Amino acid sequence: MSKDSKPTLAARRAFLAKLGGAATCAGAAAGAVALGVMPSASAKTEAPATGASFPTKDYDWTKHQWGFGVDATKCIGCLRCVEACKAENDVPRNAHQFRTWVERYVHLEGDDEVHIDSQQDPVNIEAAGSEKTYRFANRYKDAKVYKAFFVPKLCNHCTHPACVQVCPTGATYRTEDGVVLIDHSYCIGCRYCVQACPYGARYFNEEKGVSDKCTWCYHRITKGLQPACVEVCPVGARIFGDQKDKQSPISLFIRNNRVQVLRPETGNAPNVFYVGIDKEVN
Amino acid sequence: MPKHIVRLVLIIVAALAVAAIAKPLLTVDSFYRFGHYRANSVPEIAAQEPVYQTPRYCYGCHTERRAQWSAGSHKTVICEVCHGPAQGHPQNGKLPIPTDTVRLCTQCHEAMPGRPKTQPQIQVAEHSGGQQCTVCHNPHSPKISAATAKVSGDAAAGKQRAAACASCHGAAGVSPNDTWPNLAEQSAPYLARILTAYQSGDQTDPIMTPLAKDLSAADIQNLAAYFAAASCKAEAGGKPVGDAAAGAALAKNCTACHGEGGRGGNPAWPKLVAQKPGYLINALKAFRAGLRKDPMMAGVSRGLSDSDIANLAAYYAAQSCQNSK
Numbered sequence: 001m002s003k004d005s006k007p008t009l010a011a012r013r014a015f016l017a018k019l020g021g022a023a024t025c026a027g028a029a030a031g032a033v034a035l036g037v038m039p040s041a042s043a044k045t046e047a048p049a050t051g052a053s054f055p056t057k058d059y060d061w062t063k064h065q066w067g068f069g070v071d072a073t074k075c076i077g078c079l080r081c082v083e084a085c086k087a088e089n090d091v092p093r094n095a096h097q098f099r100t101w102v103e104r105y106v107h108l109e110g111d112d113e114v115h116i117d118s119q120q121d122p123v124n125i126e127a128a129g130s131e132k133t134y135r136f137a138n139r140y141k142d143a144k145v146y147k148a149f150f151v152p153k154l155c156n157h158c159t160h161p162a163c164v165q166v167c168p169t170g171a172t173y174r175t176e177d178g179v180v181l182i183d184h185s186y187c188i189g190c191r192y193c194v195q196a197c198p199y200g201a202r203y204f205n206e207e208k209g210v211s212d213k214c215t216w217c218y219h220r221i222t223k224g225l226q227p228a229c230v231e232v233c234p235v236g237a238r239i240f241g242d243q244k245d246k247q248s249p250i251s252l253f254i255r256n257n258r259v260q261v262l263r264p265e266t267g268n269a270p271n272v273f274y275v276g277i278d279k280e281v282n
Numbered sequence: 283m284p285k286h287i288v289r290l291v292l293i294i295v296a297a298l299a300v301a302a303i304a305k306p307l308l309t310v311d312s313f314y315r316f317g318h319y320r321a322n323s324v325p326e327i328a329a330q331e332p333v334y335q336t337p338r339y340c341y342g343c344h345t346e347r348r349a350q351w352s353a354g355s356h357k358t359v360i361c362e363v364c365h366g367p368a369q370g371h372p373q374n375g376k377l378p379i380p381t382d383t384v385r386l387c388t389q390c391h392e393a394m395p396g397r398p399k400t401q402p403q404i405q406v407a408e409h410s411g412g413q414q415c416t417v418c419h420n421p422h423s424p425k426i427s428a429a430t431a432k433v434s435g436d437a438a439a440g441k442q443r444a445a446a447c448a449s450c451h452g453a454a455g456v457s458p459n460d461t462w463p464n465l466a467e468q469s470a471p472y473l474a475r476i477l478t479a480y481q482s483g484d485q486t487d488p489i490m491t492p493l494a495k496d497l498s499a500a501d502i503q504n505l506a507a508y509f510a511a512a513s514c515k516a517e518a519g520g521k522p523v524g525d526a527a528a529g530a531a532l533a534k535n536c537t538a539c540h541g542e543g544g545r546g547g548n549p550a551w552p553k554l555v556a557q558k559p560g561y562l563i564n565a566l567k568a569f570r571a572g573l574r575k576d577p578m579m580a581g582v583s584r585g586l587s588d589s590d591i592a593n594l595a596a597y598y599a600a601q602s603c604q605n606s607k
Contacts, residue, residue: 020289020296055324076397078390080363087367088333104396140395148396173319183323219330228334234359234390235401 059222061177066216066271068227069239069253070152073276077102077150079119079134081229081238088217088228095120095131097203099214100154100229104136105280109144114280151281152238154229155180155201155214156262156270163193163202172211178243178271179218184210198266216240243271335368337361343372347422350577354423364421383415417538418548420577426550433470433506440508443501446493455512460560467603469549470510476552477502485574514556514603522559522596524589529597532590535582543601556603562595 053060085100086093098120106115117124119134127137140148157180164172164180171186172193187210194202194211202213217227221240225231230240241248250273253259259273263282274281315321340361341348351357362368364386365377380386384406393403404410410418418426444455447465451457455466465473479485480494481502497505533544536554541547544554554562568574570583570591586594 020292054321055328059328061324074398076390076401077394080389084334084362084367106395135389136394138392138394141393143395145395150396170313170318170320173317175324176316181324181327183320183327185323186320215327217332218327220332220334222328223332225332225336228332231334231336232360232363234363235398236358 056222061175061222063244064177065243066157066178066221067241067243067250067254068154068157068216068272069250069257069259069275070272071237071239071253071257071275072149072151072281074235074237075102075150075152076235076237077104077136078234079136080232080234081152082119082134084228084232085214088220089215091212092205092207093132095125095128095134097205097212099203099212100152102136103151103153103281105147105149105151105278106140106143106145107147108140109146114278115140116280149276149278151274151277152229153199153201154272155216156199156268156272157214157216159269159271160267162196162198162266162268166192166196168192175218179216179221180213181215181218182211182213184208184212187211198263198268199270331369333367333369334360334362335371339368350420351422354420355425356422383421384410384412387415387419387421413538416578416581422577426548433474433503433510435470435474435500435503435505435507437504437508437511439500440504440506443497443505444508447505450489454515455509456515457558457561460558461564462558463561463565464514464557465509466512467514467553468509469546469551469553470506471549472552473506473509474502475550477505522592522599524559524592524594524596526593526596526600529593529595532586532594533597536594539578544598545601545603553603554598555601557595557598559592559595559599562598563591566591566594 055061079102081100082098082102085091085098089099091097091099101118101120103116103118106117108115117136117139119125119128119136121137123137123139124135125131128135136150157174157178159174159178161172161174161180164174167173168190169186169188171183171188172180173183174180189204189209189211191204191211194204197213202211204210205212217225217229220227226240227238230238239249239253241250241253243251243254245251253275254273257275259275260277261270261273263270310320310322312321313319337348337360344361347361351361364380368377371377388404388406391402391404393405397403415421415424444453447455450459450462451465455464455468457464476485477494477497480487480490481497483491536544537547539547539551540554544557546553546555565574566583566586567588569576569579570586572580583591
């Protein structure tokens with residue numbers, strides 16, 4: 001740039017110089033203030049008193065590490081869990097948004113392909129009669145079925161959750177007791193997490209404009225109850241409990257069975273343990 | 283240091299300072315308490331109220347149902363599976379009693395590839411001919427086989443023991459009195475079940491209770507075998523007060539369990555054919571009042587008026603038992 005002596009340019013330079021000076025002063029002052037503010041701000045967030053439990057006064061999350069088991073050999077595909085989950089957690093009553101769902105795997109004789117459907121399959125919606133109730137159509141009644149089984153699915157509450165890693169706002173996180181939750185008031189609805197989950201466990205709730213998924217009924221388990229789907233399962237295909245308690249249903253389930261998790265190669269380290277599933281299930 | 287570099291450094295320092303001030307002011311208090319999230323959202327989520335209340339909540343009032351349910355094969359199916367979530371009940375009204383039980387029950391019990399073998403399953407089209415499941419099954423304790431224990435008694439030995447019954451029920455099981463039931467040709471498993479119920483106190487009667495207490499298990503088997511094999515003679519017993527034709531219409535609701543004309547269907551339940559009308563009236567009224575306890579009969583008798591009961595009794599009393607086997 002040439003040395004121009006136009007008054008406007010000089011004025012601009014003078015203004016910038018002043019601005020710079022002002023900013024420096026402000027910065028120095030702010031730095032000093034910030035040093036004072038920061039510790040006081042963090043002090044405010046300390047636990048109110050030692051011994052007080054979090055998150056509720058009757059429940060201390062450091063004393064639990066929750067886990068979930070699915071015994072697919074017991075599942076009868078009645079979908080009571082799906083309906084209970086919808087009622088318990090105010091999930092939209094339609095046939096494409098679920099916190100938990102059930103898949104059916106069917107091998108037919110002389111057919112290498114596995115046929116997979118869930119309650120959101122159009123044939124099953126028709127059998128249910130509406131999108132508000134759920135039912136598996138008896139579509140393989142007259143087919144030569146070589147092998148068939150049902151598999152309940154839900155959020156795996158991974159130890160290293162990909163969905164949490166991608167969240168830009170800190171709206172989803174893993175609690176101390178091992179549950180992955182969503183803070184709906186911080187969710188901006190970007191749906192990165194929906195994309196990131198390798199299990200398709202998250203859905204986008206258009207009504208609320210936020211992502212949503214299974215919480216293992218956090219409001220129930222912190223009150224000493226079982227998740228709603230576990231409570232209503234008539235055959236005990238869903239098992240829930242505290243992995244820190246070695247006599248809890250989930251600890252016994254893991255100890256007494258050869259369990260597996262879905263897609264271990266992703267490194268998410270799921271906390272839903274399965275018994276009785278084939279390699280096609282993932 | 284050149285002047286423009288100094289300015290640049292000052293601007294960067296200023297920007298950092300502004301950020302340092304702004305961040306704590308713009309971040310809510312609980313955000314970094316445990317990690318990169320708002321800690322207060324955890325108690326917020328935990329504060330949500332449960333919708334499903336669990337059976338313990340239901341027991342609080344429905345004690346009678348609890349006893350029945352917890353003893354039956356449906357004890358793993360909690361109340362709210364069929365009746366819906368109990369949040370707000372009873373303050374906000376009653377919970378639904380499912381009416382389309384065929385649809386409800388087949389949700390779990392329709393034979394379907396993929397269901398484990400241990401799950402009781404039915405071919406819906408063949409099982410009941412479209413009848414509601416609750417016609418035969420008590421949904422709170424659905425197993426029927428428990429009531430139809432096989433009777434393997436000795437009829438000859440039973441005849442000896444039956445002498446004690448003759449004064450009320452007739453020597454051959456055909457009662458001379460309108461108040462006491464005929465026993466001849468009655469279903470044996472039903473007779474055995476009722477005698478056992480008198481013995482255990484599940485059913486009480488001032489006369490039958492002490493008599494039944496003296497019976498051994500073998501006596502019960504023998505008596506049941508004897509009366510079941512005895513020949514039924516349709517004798518007009520007493521004058522029916524009801525209208526048999528009106529009773530015939532009502533009796534359509536009874537055929538699923540008691541058979542056409544009361545001639546018997548499932549051996550778990552009594553035959554009603556040619557039964558004494560006075561006895562039938564008393565029995566139905568006892569069921570209706572809850573004095574005689576049976577979950578199925580309590581339900582079906584609840585809606586019957588006195589004249590309905592008299593009409594039904596007249597209808598069954600008028601049936602000829604000659605066709606029954």
